[in-house]
Amino acid sequence: MSQIIFCILRLLDDGEFHSGVLLARQLQCSRAKISKALKDVDVLGIDLTKLCGRGYRWENPVLWLNANSIFRDFGINSKFFDLKIFDFVDSTNNFLLSDLEKKQSNIDRIPVAIAELQTNGRGRLGRSWYSGLGDSLTFSLRWRFEHGISALSGLSLVIGVAIIRVLKSFSINNVSLKWPNDILFYHQKLAGVLIELRGEIFGPSYAVIGIGINFKLSGIIKSSIEQKVIDLFTITGERMDRNLILGALLSELRNILTDFEKQGFTYFREEWISYHAYEGKAVYLTLPNSAVIEGIVDGVSDDGALCLITNTGRSSYTAGDVSVRLK
Ligand code: BTN
Numbered sequence: 001m002s003q004i005i006f007c008i009l010r011l012l013d014d015g016e017f018h019s020g021v022l023l024a025r026q027l028q029c030s031r032a033k034i035s036k037a038l039k040d041v042d043v044l045g046i047d048l049t050k051l052c053g054r055g056y057r058w059e060n061p062v063l064w065l066n067a068n069s070i071f072r073d074f075g076i077n078s079k080f081f082d083l084k085i086f087d088f089v090d091s092t093n094n095f096l097l098s099d100l101e102k103k104q105s106n107i108d109r110i111p112v113a114i115a116e117l118q119t120n121g122r123g124r125l126g127r128s129w130y131s132g133l134g135d136s137l138t139f140s141l142r143w144r145f146e147h148g149i150s151a152l153s154g155l156s157l158v159i160g161v162a163i164i165r166v167l168k169s170f171s172i173n174n175v176s177l178k179w180p181n182d183i184l185f186y187h188q189k190l191a192g193v194l195i196e197l198r199g200e201i202f203g204p205s206y207a208v209i210g211i212g213i214n215f216k217l218s219g220i221i222k223s224s225i226e227q228k229v230i231d232l233f234t235i236t237g238e239r240m241d242r243n244l245i246l247g248a249l250l251s252e253l254r255n256i257l258t259d260f261e262k263q264g265f266t267y268f269r270e271e272w273i274s275y276h277a278y279e280g281k282a283v284y285l286t287l288p289n290s291a292v293i294e295g296i297v298d299g300v301s302d303d304g305a306l307c308l309i310t311n312t313g314r315s316s317y318t319a320g321d322v323s324v325r326l327k
Pocket of ligand 1: 091092093094120121124129137138139191192193194209210211
């Protein structure tokens with residue numbers, strides 16, 4: 001991936017034709033360099049028309065991320081956040097993790113990394129997270145806790161609650177959670193959360209909270225994903241602005257993380273259960289050792305473990321590499 005592609009795309013984002021000559025002049029490079037860069041854009045899921053004598057036209061331009069729009073409508077006091085917007089990065093989680101190792105963390109502001117494109121997005125359980133240029137909201141936020149890591153059970157469930165609250169505030173209803181924090185729309189995956197923890201037993205500790213929300217996935221991306229997925233465009237029929245949803249999410253995450261730090265997961269338990277897609281349903285639970293448990297979902301415990309009524313009684317299963325599916 002090279003930066004020049006993004007420079008060209010920013011000139012093409014008006015949806016008009018631009019000649020190679022003009023693009024080269026504007027970017028002070030050769031025409032050959034422009035045409036070479038644009039040869040590779042197919043992999044980004046970009047629909048580019050090339051017409052002899054007229055030049056290039058970008059048919060599905062991206063609504064770019066920008067800090068002013070992110071902080072515009074939701075009364076966020078932007079000084080709380082240290083925002084870094086990447087055109088491309090391997091993974092926003094990777095960036096915030098390595099940034100933590102490199103330097104003394106600035107404890108006054110909440111670091112947030114957002115990307116137009118992740119080249120190596122990561123999901124839970126070692127899976128990949130696929131998204132194309134501008135077709136998803138992919139970002140990570142790092143939160144510093146005074147407690148040690150052991151006090152953070154339930155955190156991943158609380159993040160699911162924050163996302164559901166925000167989606168509902170945009171009138172996106174019928175969204176639900178699959179334990180621990182997949183966001184579903186009628187059993188199809190709309191968003192996912194990857195939380196990675198670092199720190200000392202007695203604190204402080206850090207959570208890098210990575211969130212991916214599908215906005216308008218291209219056919220290429222959809223076909224790379226094994227499970228059933230859906231995006232906001234399919235749900236609403238509108239091209240929603242990632243900036244507005246991100247602004248609302250940052251505001252909600254800051255509130256919810258502050259409450260979680262004070263009150264723990266118990267405070268959110270009933271709300272989480274009310275969003276659970278499989279509450280009271282018969283499910284299979286595949287454990288990390290591949291053993292499969294059958295049971296009826298009976299809420300979650302105070303530390304966010306999934307509770308099942310099985311043949312042998314009521315048991316709870318902690319966060320980690322456990323998967324749930326409808327019986
Ligand atoms: C999952 O459901 O498996 C979790 C997906 C998490 C994806 C997000 S996108 C932003 C952040 N950076 C990553 O590499 N992954 C998370």
